[in-house]
Amino acid sequence: SQTIHQWPATLVQPVGSPLSLECTVEGTSNPNLYWYRQAAGRGLQLLFYSVGIGQISSEVPQNLSASRPQDRQFILSSKKLLLSDSGFYLCAWTMTGGDGNEQYFGPGTRLTVT
Protein backbone atom coordinates (compact mmCIF):
# COMPACT_ATOMS: atom_id res chain seq x y z
CA SER A 1 0.00 0.00 0.00
CA GLN A 2 1.04 3.57 -0.55
CA THR A 3 2.14 5.85 2.23
CA ILE A 4 3.22 9.46 2.32
CA HIS A 5 5.59 10.93 4.86
CA GLN A 6 6.30 14.50 5.82
CA TRP A 7 8.79 15.91 8.24
CA PRO A 8 9.21 17.64 10.50
CA ALA A 9 5.76 17.60 12.08
CA THR A 10 6.22 21.01 13.70
CA LEU A 11 8.77 23.74 13.16
CA VAL A 12 9.40 27.14 14.72
CA GLN A 13 11.72 29.34 12.73
CA PRO A 14 12.74 33.02 13.02
CA VAL A 15 12.04 35.49 10.26
CA GLY A 16 14.78 35.49 7.67
CA SER A 17 15.90 31.93 8.32
CA PRO A 18 15.90 29.22 5.61
CA LEU A 19 13.35 26.44 5.33
CA SER A 20 13.38 22.89 4.05
CA LEU A 21 10.37 20.60 4.30
CA GLU A 22 10.54 17.11 2.90
CA CYS A 23 7.89 14.79 1.57
CA THR A 24 8.34 11.22 0.39
CA VAL A 25 5.90 8.72 -1.04
CA GLU A 26 6.24 4.96 -0.81
CA GLY A 27 4.51 2.18 -2.68
CA THR A 28 3.98 3.91 -6.00
CA SER A 29 6.03 5.20 -8.88
CA ASN A 30 5.88 8.37 -10.94
CA PRO A 31 3.23 10.04 -8.79
CA ASN A 32 2.05 13.59 -9.25
CA LEU A 33 3.14 15.51 -6.15
CA TYR A 34 1.69 18.64 -4.63
CA TRP A 35 2.49 21.17 -1.91
CA TYR A 36 -0.40 22.98 -0.24
CA ARG A 37 -0.56 25.52 2.53
CA GLN A 38 -3.48 25.96 4.87
CA ALA A 39 -3.42 29.44 6.38
CA ALA A 40 -6.02 30.78 8.76
CA GLY A 41 -9.21 31.67 6.91
CA ARG A 42 -7.80 30.76 3.54
CA GLY A 43 -8.49 27.09 3.11
CA LEU A 44 -6.12 24.93 1.13
CA GLN A 45 -3.91 26.87 -1.24
CA LEU A 46 -1.97 25.01 -3.92
CA LEU A 47 1.65 26.17 -3.94
CA PHE A 48 3.47 23.80 -6.31
CA TYR A 49 2.86 20.62 -8.21
CA SER A 50 5.11 18.23 -10.06
CA VAL A 51 4.37 15.63 -12.70
CA GLY A 52 7.90 14.23 -12.81
CA ILE A 53 11.50 14.55 -11.66
CA GLY A 54 12.72 18.09 -12.10
CA GLN A 55 9.32 19.30 -13.31
CA ILE A 56 7.82 21.93 -11.03
CA SER A 57 4.84 24.19 -11.63
CA SER A 58 4.22 27.14 -9.38
CA GLU A 59 0.71 28.28 -8.68
CA VAL A 60 1.38 31.24 -6.42
CA PRO A 61 4.31 33.67 -6.72
CA GLN A 62 6.10 33.92 -3.39
CA ASN A 63 9.41 33.43 -1.67
CA LEU A 64 9.02 29.65 -1.61
CA SER A 65 10.45 27.16 -4.06
CA ALA A 66 10.06 23.45 -4.64
CA SER A 67 12.28 20.73 -6.01
CA ARG A 68 11.85 17.10 -6.97
CA PRO A 69 15.28 15.48 -6.92
CA GLN A 70 13.91 11.94 -7.01
CA ASP A 71 10.75 10.33 -8.30
CA ARG A 72 9.10 10.05 -4.91
CA GLN A 73 10.67 12.98 -3.10
CA PHE A 74 9.32 16.52 -3.03
CA ILE A 75 11.01 19.35 -1.15
CA LEU A 76 9.66 22.76 -0.21
CA SER A 77 12.25 25.43 0.50
CA SER A 78 12.76 29.06 1.28
CA LYS A 79 15.94 31.12 1.54
CA LYS A 80 14.39 33.67 3.90
CA LEU A 81 11.16 33.06 5.75
CA LEU A 82 8.54 35.77 6.22
CA LEU A 83 5.99 36.01 9.00
CA SER A 84 3.30 35.39 6.40
CA ASP A 85 4.82 31.97 5.66
CA SER A 86 3.37 30.61 8.90
CA GLY A 87 0.79 27.93 8.30
CA PHE A 88 0.13 24.25 7.94
CA TYR A 89 1.96 22.74 4.97
CA LEU A 90 0.60 19.64 3.33
CA CYS A 91 2.12 17.38 0.74
CA ALA A 92 -0.15 15.26 -1.42
CA TRP A 93 0.17 12.71 -4.19
CA THR A 94 -1.99 11.23 -6.88
CA MET A 95 -1.38 8.66 -9.55
CA THR A 96 -0.31 10.06 -12.91
CA GLY A 97 -3.44 10.33 -15.01
CA GLY A 98 -5.24 8.61 -12.18
CA ASP A 99 -8.92 7.89 -12.37
CA GLY A 100 -10.83 10.16 -10.08
CA ASN A 101 -8.22 12.71 -9.17
CA GLU A 102 -8.39 11.78 -5.50
CA GLN A 103 -5.35 13.18 -3.79
CA TYR A 104 -3.83 11.57 -0.73
CA PHE A 105 -2.38 13.89 1.84
CA GLY A 106 0.49 13.56 4.25
CA PRO A 107 0.23 14.37 7.95
CA GLY A 108 1.38 17.96 7.43
CA THR A 109 3.96 20.30 8.96
CA ARG A 110 2.94 23.11 11.28
CA LEU A 111 5.32 26.02 10.59
CA THR A 112 5.42 29.02 12.89
CA VAL A 113 7.60 31.92 11.84
CA THR A 114 8.48 34.21 14.74
Next chain:
Amino acid sequence: DQQVKQNSPSLSVQEGRISILNCDYTNSMFDYFLWYKKYPAEGPTFLISISSIKDKNEDGRFTVFLNKSAKHLSLHIVPSQPGDSAVYFCAATEGYSTLTFGKGTMLLVSP
Protein backbone atom coordinates in the same frame (compact mmCIF):
# COMPACT_ATOMS: atom_id res chain seq x y z
CA ASP B 1 -11.23 35.09 -7.98
CA GLN B 2 -12.41 32.20 -5.90
CA GLN B 3 -13.68 29.46 -8.18
CA VAL B 4 -14.89 27.18 -5.42
CA LYS B 5 -16.84 28.76 -2.59
CA GLN B 6 -17.98 27.39 0.72
CA ASN B 7 -19.95 30.30 2.12
CA SER B 8 -20.63 28.82 5.54
CA PRO B 9 -17.49 28.83 7.66
CA SER B 10 -19.17 26.70 10.31
CA LEU B 11 -22.19 24.51 10.94
CA SER B 12 -23.58 23.06 14.17
CA VAL B 13 -25.81 20.00 14.16
CA GLN B 14 -27.17 17.68 16.81
CA GLU B 15 -26.21 14.03 16.79
CA GLY B 16 -28.59 11.94 14.74
CA ARG B 17 -29.74 14.84 12.59
CA ILE B 18 -28.76 15.58 9.00
CA SER B 19 -25.73 17.74 8.20
CA ILE B 20 -25.81 19.58 4.89
CA LEU B 21 -22.62 21.20 3.68
CA ASN B 22 -22.83 23.40 0.62
CA CYS B 23 -20.40 24.35 -2.10
CA ASP B 24 -20.72 26.62 -5.14
CA TYR B 25 -18.42 26.89 -8.11
CA THR B 26 -18.03 29.34 -10.95
CA ASN B 27 -15.95 27.44 -13.51
CA SER B 28 -18.31 25.58 -15.84
CA MET B 29 -15.39 23.48 -17.09
CA PHE B 30 -15.08 21.64 -13.77
CA ASP B 31 -16.09 18.03 -14.35
CA TYR B 32 -15.18 16.27 -11.14
CA PHE B 33 -15.94 17.22 -7.57
CA LEU B 34 -14.62 15.89 -4.31
CA TRP B 35 -15.16 16.29 -0.59
CA TYR B 36 -12.34 16.01 1.91
CA LYS B 37 -12.55 15.80 5.67
CA LYS B 38 -9.86 17.25 7.88
CA TYR B 39 -9.19 16.89 11.58
CA PRO B 40 -6.97 19.45 13.35
CA ALA B 41 -3.23 18.97 12.78
CA GLU B 42 -3.83 16.18 10.25
CA GLY B 43 -3.87 16.03 6.49
CA PRO B 44 -7.24 15.96 4.71
CA THR B 45 -8.69 12.57 3.85
CA PHE B 46 -10.75 11.87 0.80
CA LEU B 47 -14.43 11.32 1.60
CA ILE B 48 -16.55 11.09 -1.52
CA SER B 49 -16.59 12.35 -5.09
CA ILE B 50 -18.92 12.84 -8.01
CA SER B 51 -18.47 13.15 -11.73
CA SER B 52 -20.31 15.83 -13.65
CA ILE B 53 -22.20 13.15 -15.56
CA LYS B 54 -24.00 12.22 -12.36
CA ASP B 55 -26.24 14.16 -10.01
CA LYS B 56 -25.92 11.95 -6.95
CA ASN B 57 -23.39 9.65 -5.37
CA GLU B 58 -23.92 7.78 -2.14
CA ASP B 59 -21.51 6.03 0.20
CA GLY B 60 -22.94 4.88 3.49
CA ARG B 61 -24.00 7.89 5.54
CA PHE B 62 -22.53 10.31 2.99
CA THR B 63 -24.31 11.51 -0.14
CA VAL B 64 -23.13 14.16 -2.55
CA PHE B 65 -25.59 15.95 -4.81
CA LEU B 66 -24.60 17.91 -7.88
CA ASN B 67 -26.76 20.56 -9.55
CA LYS B 68 -24.84 21.55 -12.66
CA SER B 69 -27.26 24.23 -13.80
CA ALA B 70 -26.91 25.99 -10.46
CA LYS B 71 -23.19 25.15 -10.20
CA HIS B 72 -23.87 23.86 -6.74
CA LEU B 73 -23.04 20.73 -4.84
CA SER B 74 -23.85 19.59 -1.37
CA LEU B 75 -22.71 16.91 1.03
CA HIS B 76 -25.35 15.25 3.21
CA ILE B 77 -24.39 13.30 6.29
CA VAL B 78 -27.18 11.20 7.78
CA PRO B 79 -27.24 10.50 10.64
CA SER B 80 -24.57 12.87 11.94
CA GLN B 81 -22.22 11.56 14.59
CA PRO B 82 -19.87 13.41 16.98
CA GLY B 83 -16.92 11.82 15.17
CA ASP B 84 -17.98 13.68 12.04
CA SER B 85 -16.90 16.94 13.66
CA ALA B 86 -14.15 18.24 11.38
CA VAL B 87 -13.47 20.74 8.64
CA TYR B 88 -14.94 19.71 5.29
CA PHE B 89 -13.35 20.92 2.08
CA CYS B 90 -15.07 20.93 -1.27
CA ALA B 91 -12.75 20.58 -4.28
CA ALA B 92 -13.18 20.65 -8.04
CA THR B 93 -11.08 19.81 -11.04
CA GLU B 94 -11.18 19.92 -14.81
CA GLY B 95 -9.91 16.77 -16.46
CA TYR B 96 -6.72 15.61 -14.78
CA SER B 97 -5.78 19.10 -13.75
CA THR B 98 -5.02 20.28 -10.25
CA LEU B 99 -7.66 20.50 -7.56
CA THR B 100 -9.19 23.81 -6.57
CA PHE B 101 -10.35 23.83 -2.98
CA GLY B 102 -12.92 25.88 -1.12
CA LYS B 103 -12.05 27.50 2.20
CA GLY B 104 -13.76 24.77 4.19
CA THR B 105 -16.70 24.47 6.55
CA MET B 106 -16.19 23.46 10.15
CA LEU B 107 -18.86 20.97 11.21
CA LEU B 108 -19.60 20.49 14.89
CA VAL B 109 -21.86 17.60 15.83
CA SER B 110 -22.99 17.79 19.42
CA PRO B 111 -24.20 14.77 21.43
